[in-house]
Amino acid sequence: MKMHAALVIGMLLATSAGAQQETETATGAVLRGLDKFSGNVVDIEMRSGLTATFERLNITLTECRYPAGNLSGNAFAGLEITETGRDGTVFSGWMIASAPALNAMEHARYDVWVIRCTTS
Numbered sequence: 829m830k831m832h833a834a835l836v837i838g839m840l841l842a843t844s845a846g847a848q849q850e851t852e853t854a855t856g857a858v859l860r861g862l863d864k865f866s867g868n869v870v871d872i873e874m875r876s877g878l879t880a881t882f883e884r885l886n887i888t889l890t891e892c893r894y895p896a897g898n899l900s901g902n903a904f905a906g907l908e909i910t911e912t913g914r915d916g917t918v919f920s921g922w923m924i925a926s927a928p929a930l931n932a933m934e935h936a937r938y939d940v941w942v943i944r945c946t947t948s
Contacts, residue, residue, distance in 0.1 A: 854945030857892035
C-alpha cells in the first residue's frame with residue numbers, strides 16, 4: 829500500500845512539475861489530529877522545523893508548500909511523526925491536503941492530516 833501511495837504522489841508531483849506549476853514555501857501549517865477512540869479532534873498550528881505534540885504523537889513539520897500566489901490552494905506538507913514509547917517513525921513523508929488518503933499515516937488510534945499552510 830505504501831509503495832502504491834508513493835508512486836501516486838510521485839506521479840502527482842511530476843505532473844505538477846511538468847505543468848510548470850510554481851510553489852511557494854510557507855512558514856508553517858495547520859494540521860488536524862483525530863483520536864479515533866475518544867473522538868477528540870484538534871487543529872494543530874505549527875511552524876516549519878518545530879515539533880508539536882498531539883496525544884502520544886510527536887509531529888515535526890519539515891516543510892509546507894502551496895501553489896504560488898494562492899495560500900488557500902492545495903497544500904502539501906513534509907512530516908515526521910513518532911509516538912512516545914514506540915521505536916522508529918509512525919510516518920515520514922508528504923501529505924497532501926486535497927488527497928489525505930494518498931499517503932496517510934497508518935495508525936490504529938490516531939489520524940493526522942494537512943489542512944493548509946500558513947505564512948504568519
